[in-house]
Amino acid sequence: MERGDSGVWRLIDGLREALDSPTGDDSHPVVVAAAVLVAVAVVSPLLWIFLRAADVGLAEAWSILVAPSTIEVFVNSLALVASVTLVSVVLGVPLAVLTVLTDLPFRRFWTIVLSLPLVVPSYLGAFAFVSAFGPHGTLAELLSPLGITIPTIYGFEGATLVLALFVYPYVFLTTRASLVSFDARQLEAAQTLNHGFRSAFRRVVLPQIAPGMTAGALLVAFYALSDFGTPAIMHFDTFTRVIYVQYNNFGRGTASLLSIQLLGVTALVLLLESRLGGDGAGYGGGVAGSDTPVASLGWLTVPALAFCALVATLTLVVPVAIFGMWLLRSGPGYVGGGFAFEWAFAMNSVYVAAIAAVVTGLAALPIAYVSARSGSRVARLLERSTYVGYAVPGIVLALSLVFLGANYLPWLYQTLPLLVFAYVVRFLPQAVGATRSSVLQVDADLLGAARTLGESPSGAFRRVTLPLIAPGLVAGAALVFLTTMKELPATLILHPTGFTTLVTYIWRVQEAGYYGRAALPALVLVVVSALSMILLLRQEGTNA
Amino acid sequence: NGLPGGSGGGGESGEGSSAVTMSSFRGSGPLVEGRPSLSGTSISDLPDLSGSLTVYLGGGEGGLYRDLLTLFSDIYPDFDVRPREGGTAQLANTIVEEGDNSPADVFWAVDAGSLGSVAEADMAATLSSSVVEDVPDEFHPTDQWVGTAGRARSVPYNTNALSADQIPDTVMDFPDTPALEGAMGWGPTYGAFQSFVTAMRLIEGESATREWLQGMLDSGVSEYPDEFLTSNAVANGEISAGFANHYYALRVRSARSNAPLDLAFTSGDAGALINVAGAAVVQGTDQQELAENFIHHLLTVEAQEFFATRTFAYPMIPGVPPVGGLPSIDELNPPSLDLQELSNVQPTLDLMRDVGVL
Amino acid sequence: MHNDSVAAVRREYEVEEPASDTATMLQLDGVTKRYGPETAVEDIDLTVRDGEFLTLLGPSGCGKTTTLRMIAGLEMPTNGRVSVDDDVVAADGDGVAPEERDVGMVFQEFALFPHLTVAENVGFGIDDWDADEREQRVTDLLELVGLGDFADRSPDNLSGGQRQRVALARSLAPEPDVLLLDEPFANLDVRLRERMREEVRRIIKETDVTAVSVTHDQEEALSISDRVAVMSNGHIEQVGRPETVFEHPKSRFVADFLGQASFLGGRLARNKIETGIGTLSADMLQGLSDEYDGARLDVLVRPDDLRATPCDEEMQTGNGTLVGRQYTGPSFVYGVELDSGEVVHCEHNHATNHELGERVTVDLVADHKLAWYPAE
Amino acid sequence: MHNDSVAAVRREYEVEEPASDTATMLQLDGVTKRYGPETAVEDIDLTVRDGEFLTLLGPSGCGKTTTLRMIAGLEMPTNGRVSVDDDVVAADGDGVAPEERDVGMVFQEFALFPHLTVAENVGFGIDDWDADEREQRVTDLLELVGLGDFADRSPDNLSGGQRQRVALARSLAPEPDVLLLDEPFANLDVRLRERMREEVRRIIKETDVTAVSVTHDQEEALSISDRVAVMSNGHIEQVGRPETVFEHPKSRFVADFLGQASFLGGRLARNKIETGIGTLSADMLQGLSDEYDGARLDVLVRPDDLRATPCDEEMQTGNGTLVGRQYTGPSFVYGVELDSGEVVHCEHNHATNHELGERVTVDLVADHKLAWYPAE
């Protein structure tokens, strides 16, 4: 026992050494231990996948993996990931710039509105889009008397558009966070060197907000990879859909096998991303320059406003309007207690999402800290490992937790803690990404100053690092909050019995075909999330 | 005529709410008008439900089924039922993963395949014959689960686009029917559809099924995420006809009574399959007796009337007929097939994927 | 009367300003900058001629950086007008963007681009140049600032002074019309600073750049500039050639700021003035007019104008006592408390070494006229 | 021979070091710091006594900041040992954490906490004090650095010099045993700098703090320090009292760095040496021993040691020509190219004004012995 313990400590010591950054800014062993612990915990559910995959015979496994249809969906998935990521960056980065660096009117308002699409479950969004823009949809019916036919929304392009519209806020929010803490004096320096805003942005700002952008882009990429509902609704075959079909037909072995393939893709994307050097070393941010916006939009104000309004319309107005219409159209039908909406559902959602946000934020802290402060491979691996749980479809994760929970932690099974743990595993990278990029912005000299003023590393962390990374931490936690609010598969499988949330309620009425009834809870979801965004931005305001 | 009109509830204990009557179970609307007299075991014939029961409640009718549970709770104040919803297959998977530690007492699923897979994993306890005796054998092929409501495969069609006689009587003819060329819809990811293909595979064989799937693809079938949307699309005129469980069309109609939508059925083949929602007692429960009694309650004349008039399902006991306009089970002429076998979906999926349907 | 006399003094100096006929390159008219309730710069008028090297000199927090930033276009004046090359670039809160003003700037806190190497930083402003030329220019400039070997380093791995030199090289690269230098040598040692100063001055003169520099170092200001503007508290106190400002400071503040000024008070009577170091002839005072007869004046003396000689041990002679001593290398600066109560400073060669508490006689050894101010 | 002679020169100066019996507070033994292939500091030995004020002086990039950071514990030496108060705090790459060394530091780039107000920054290190005392201390220190009105400002809204003062006040607050100051006055104007210097010196002496300061300003180093260590290229060239270092610089580098040094070359023969400004007696040279008879020497002359007098227009007399002129306020420094080809600098009062190109005679006016170096 004791030997084992000292072995653990030796391991931690070894890790710590590997993690020590060359600048002598070492991470405390407890922090490192915590980081390792969190990483191990979030990766552990994956053991189950391998366990299940092992049920499939080798020959069969091979034939599944190389089946032409498997390869086709594989290629489809990669194409979708690439296109959704691209479109999200194209939407998210300019919008972030508009709301941080320019004199766009009502910047606060737009910031909130433009982050909100994140809370619309993308499959709901997809439904709304299909009913609005699909063949025989609302728009088509409006236009058909005029003899206008609209191009089909189904397929690759439609899936890309719809997914991107509802997940671009990842890029938007993480890019924003980087921009807010960007040292504006550098932009000024570039301008005095005769670089107009555009060129200065490209040459100076962009390379330095890259870690934030990349964090957002990765979140988008893995969302696109693991989302099932949207591609299905948009008639686009993806890998995850195949996995779902397998699960729905008790082919857990095959599904696990395919999940492993998905993990392979995840690893590939992560590798690719680090090759592209997107997460380059951090640059000590300084104090922000003048608080006046750096760029004046001039005649671009109107197009910029129109752009914001268009995105907001597509992502918020369309779904809400469509749901409202369904609600009106659905008629009397069956009205029963089983479908009655209760405000407690909203309370439950907020409650569990808030807990998940806090816990995930706490869990993200050591990993973000260690990976930002140390350039070592081990630190990188720790950080990257958190993406695994995120890239795996929620149902895979949920079932693995069913297995682990019911059989090894029965006292936790179907309790809130296990559900929260599932959220942590699913959404940790959202918090890690945002937190990490703010840790990168903390000038190491500030910590040196605190140390020479008599603070221990933990004191310096508490009094200097923590307040400085608070915006990032809060942004990360807010992302977790928003996504937890809408998370479905894990919630459905792992919720405590009798604990209904907005999303499980939406699922219930949807599953029964009462799409119209989703309007109210969907609206509540958006409003509650909007309130939380306002809180988040207030926090950012006091810090900028 | 056996139904004691106004006092479905109450039971022997007499402490139940006498407000729960047959009409509490019965739905309303034009489809439900003119119900004949019903017969079968009544709730009042059964022992009281008492104690707490965890029910894994799978599938789409979750909300409706909840209403039934509420009715039970109203009748039996001592009965604390804790429904846990989820996708049917997912709950089946969950139960299998949970194994002996499953907190579930009853698994109530919307398709036989899920029940079958749980049964195959030895996770379903044997039901007493007293519980299932009213249900025809085809709806409880093993003693490990029993059907509670039937759902027939059907062909919803748009009455503006097609007339009933344009729809073939044999499902295998669909790919070659010119009227349906490019005008059909299906939901291949939907469990019931996969059960239907499974049935076809079992009845017609692998290669005929493959040809059929390929033929449908070639004829330009449109794909929908589920069959409710398929039925809606038919009502909207987006497609002329589709493959769907029968109750979806009735649902659409009950919401939009003027929708140009009607149902056609094939005969004697996979297209006429009647799948069931059903229930099983989960192996290892410490509430065996209560669980069985609960399932028995689902087979009472009141509960069956509930399924018939509120979910438009086919009742499982002969004393309760389906709602107006639906052919009876006998008229339907379903294929003779062991529903238990529907859980063998894997080859179906392989086939569907192979063809490119999935 | 005071106002009058100050005005009189002013008039006298103003004529000294060289009436230059070169074009005006930069002009500030009544420029004010407020940060919320804080007024950083107030009602500044300033004209800089083409090719001129003007230095802003003033105490910490007086608004130097703010003034530069408004010229650069990084800050818009709350009020007033800024013109560059006869184009109004900022007026009443709005103006032309920095990149359209052809101004270069060295930032007080460098603002290097951390993601670029030293060479890339320096080449940043000339990326539209031909690649070879550009590389040559970068190499030349790095050579100039003594960082030839540091081209591929990251700015993070440089010392403070090295960073400052990179900032300097970066701003010089595009040869802007107007170069703004915010304490460009603050982190450099004397030798380097002198070399840099000379080089910058040479470049500026060669390329006909107009430069506005900020410094807190009066020696630097006086030695490098064509003209010096002394600022205080958001205002410009005096603008003029270095000699003018140093020898004819318009106010006590300017006098004091430009060197260790001491003031000898006394009443002017019959062309003489009695001070703590004895009677001075009115001839020694700059441009004294009759009207001051009988007035109390303060005469400005600098350490090099005075000499302290020790006197006999009995302490009966002399006019003051040594109370301070500062070693500066080439010289000692002694503080002497005169019997009149005033403290004056005298500069002595480092070879003379007096002890604190010694009794001394302070004599005026200035070979130029002295500035004076009506007593306060 | 050269090595021998340098050794001889060394020996002479070393005895001048005050043999102090106060305890050693800080000791560096063979300290080296490498950043990858880069050697920032190499094999430094340094002893600082309790209560002493030592200044590190040296050109940009010579390793001053690095040395301070190793003393503070912010950087671990690659090799060598650092002891504070007789405890080894760093040895061979590992050591005690900064917060356990009781050292305070003013960072070259301030490192103020941007999320705290000015007062909170200053109070950061004394948060374990009693609230009232603490508040009082913060108020006092802010008053001291002239920022009494800025307590509630954010550091972002301060000027460069104001920020530097906050950094200074912050480091003084906890009264550390050892105070490390990295160019603490670089952004301050002369008056403020002098005031701050005096105050810091006073505080240090009163509270018996040991201070190591870094500066690039040799005047500051000479006037404020008990001892000065001149660094070059990662080495310490010379450590000693200000006068010693200035008047007896151990090497040309030190001589040059501490002031505008010029060197007059000549051959020593029969107690005389012929130089570009005429024949000097060997009596003028510091500690010259017989062995140098016949050797070529370079004699160090500083601007204040020389005087240039214009001579007649025909340009037939004199020993040099005026080639440079720098105005520094109190004086002009003229550059004279001697007929021997050497360039020397002469300092003159600002009242004398010679023109470039004038023919002059340069004379030695030093009233002290001159340092010299064997010719290179």
Ligand SMILES: Nc1ncnc2c1ncn2[C@@H]1O[C@H](COP(=O)(O)OP(=O)(O)OP(=O)(O)O)[C@@H](O)[C@H]1O
């Ligand atoms: N992190 C680093 N990586 C590589 N080289 C470094 C690093 N930090 C400093 N150096 C180099 O070490 C040398 C000494 O740097 P240091 O900062 O100690 O100089 P300094 O004497 O303080 O100079 P200055 O007066 O310019 O501030 C410099 O050449 C510098 O480029």
Ligand SMILES: Nc1ncnc2c1ncn2[C@@H]1O[C@H](COP(=O)(O)OP(=O)(O)OP(=O)(O)O)[C@@H](O)[C@H]1O
């Ligand atoms: N963003 C700001 N908000 C509020 N006050 C400011 C801001 N920037 C500067 N100030 C104030 O304006 C005044 C002038 O500042 P400025 O930076 O121009 O001084 P400076 O002359 O450059 O001083 P230094 O020599 O110390 O750099 C200072 O009192 C400063 O505190």
Ligand SMILES: [Fe+3]
């Ligand atoms: Fe269904």
Ligand SMILES: [Mg+2]
């Ligand atoms: Mg400034």
Ligand SMILES: [Mg+2]
């Ligand atoms: Mg330094």
